[in-house]
Amino acid sequence: MLVLGYPTMAEAADAGPALLAAAPGRLVACEGMDSRIVDLVRAKGSPVPDLPRGQGWLFAEVAGKDTPDAVRRLVAAASALDTRLVDDRREAAALWRIREDGAGLAGRSLPTPAYGGWEDAAVPPEHLGAWLRDFEELLRAHGLQGVPYGHFGDGCVHCRIDFPFRPGDPASAAVFREFMTACATRLRDYRGTRPPPGTSQ
Known part of the structure; x- marks a missing residue:
């Protein structure tokens, strides 16, 4: 799992096409989030593993025999502020939990109730x-x-x-x-x- 840090979530999104082109068919996941979700998870008291510098992140997961080469291509194409390679499954699972827990908290932590209606x-x-x-x-x-x-x-x-x-x-x-x-x-x-x-x- 490669975690890529950017100044903002929009700038993380800007990098998506370059990552897709650098490792065609190899990305198992390419998920984006920003500091607001991380802040919600921290405020709940849940631990947050170290993240690369930035306020927006891409979680890029690759698998296969030539994974090290694919990771090198992704890092070279990413134009990220900072990167972090996570090869420990437990730590990768903890990072994915930020995304999962934060997604739920994002709908329940605003000053006023939040609703669906503009999803996907x-x-x-x-x-x-x-x-x-x-x-x-x-x-x-x-x-x-x-x-x-x-x-x-x-x-x-x-x-x-x-x-x-x-x-x-x-x-x-x-x-x-x-x-x-x-x-x-x-x-x-x-x-x-x-x-x-x-x-x-």
């Missing part, structure tokens, strides 16, 4: 960094909060969002509708959330 939005991996920047801006513009993470090798992002659902309040429904429309419109520009040509729906 995906763009071609080469557009993921740009989409994450736009997504964060759209959250801010609508007065919303969420902690995104995802399968960066697939260009896929998860995020639960604190939509202000209030029964009988048309204004709260309008925030949800306007945000969803703005996101869908922006995703269309990136050719997002649709299968590649030639694949089934």
Whole structure:
């Protein structure tokens, strides 16, 4: 397992296509997260193994006979601030637990309740960094909060969002509708959330 550190999660996403090209078909996983999830796990009192310098990380896992060579190619292509190779299974499992525990905490640790409704939005991996920047801006513009993470090798992002659902309040429904429309419109520009040509729906 190779852990790659970047200044931000969006910059980690920018590196995804280079990693996919450096080790085609060899990445078992390429997952992204940022410091907000790590902070949530630490605040809960759970231990966090050492991470490379940065505020955004890619967890790149490779397997096979030529794994050392694949790791070298990934490090060379990554343009990371810092890297860490983890070959101890227990420590790798602890790092994956940050991702798993943090994903659950991200939906329960905001000042207001967070909801599904904008899950699994995906763009071609080469557009993921740009989409994450736009997504964060759209959250801010609508007065919303969420902690995104995802399968960066697939260009896929998860995020639960604190939509202000209030029964009988048309204004709260309008925030949800306007945000969803703005996101869908922006995703269309990136050719997002649709299968590649030639694949089934």
